[in-house]
Amino acid sequence: MNTNVVRNILAAYNRIPDLPDETEMVQSKGLLSKTKMPAKKPNGNSPYAPLVDGVKQAQRIKKVRMEFLEGKKDG
Amino acid sequence: MDDFSFNRPIPGESLTAELGSRPWQSPPQFSTVDDALAYYLPRMGQKNFAKGLVDVMETGVPLTNLANVIMLSGVMEGKHSVDVGILTIPAIIETMQLIGDSAGVKYTTGLEEPEEEVSSSKIKRVLSKQIEEENGNAVQEETVPMISEEELEPEEKPMGLMSRRDTNV
Numbered sequence: 176m177n178t179n180v181v182r183n184i185l186a187a188y189n190r191i192p193d194l195p196d197e198t199e200m201v202q203s204k205g206l207l208s209k210t211k212m213p214a215k216k217p218n219g220n221s222p223y224a225p226l227v228d229g230v231k232q233a234q235r236i237k238k239v240r241m242e243f244l245e246g247k248k249d250g
Numbered sequence: 251m252d253d254f255s256f257n258r259p260i261p262g263e264s265l266t267a268e269l270g271s272r273p274w275q276s277p278p279q280f281s282t283v284d285d286a287l288a289y290y291l292p293r294m295g296q297k298n299f300a301k302g303l304v305d306v307m308e309t310g311v312p313l314t315n316l317a318n319v320i321m322l323s324g325v326m327e328g329k330h331s332v333d334v335g336i337l338t339i340p341a342i343i344e345t346m347q348l349i350g351d352s353a354g355v356k357y358t359t360g361l362e363e364p365e366e367e368v369s370s371s372k373i374k375r376v377l378s379k380q381i382e383e384e385n386g387n388a389v390q391e392e393t394v395p396m397i398s399e400e401e402l403e404p405e406e407k408p409m410g411l412m413s414r415r416d417t418n419v
Binding site for chain 1: 282314317336338339341361
């Protein structure tokens, strides 16, 4: 079985730095109001949107795995 | 002709089915990466799947191959397209790694560099090449005659006006 595609895409994903989770970002609207607003959703028409989604999901799961491994190390 | 089997698909057999009757010929059920992962991840979290996955991991099957098979089966079932499937592969592999780590199983991701085995024929080739080179150098040294200093022609002295004078005189 040719796994070169899988290897290549995994290597490419590993090279991408951590993308910020925009749903967690907050911003205030106006000078006086201190209401926290969720950040605008990224443009879904971007040709890279599916790739960004895939990278974010993979990084999210990787983060959970790393936390699990660290927790296991600490005992 | 010893092991020839007639029990194979006839060339073009795949084109005999009505167009659109196969799941992968119709529009995919999930068109985004998030939707496709929302289909996969809960299924991978089920106990039966995790148990079977751990068993397969213990046999040493690389996770890249497993993820590829899972993704292609999703394409065959018409769940998503190939390009969406390829983008989901890293997340699927991460999930499988998480399952493996939580079960305490050693697994191969498929990204490890294979250990290069030096074959005996390669060793022979290198050795014979080295011996040939050494022999060639020895023959060359033998064939090159030694030239005495007397046989060498005397250097021509510069005769111009601006030439440097002989300092020994």
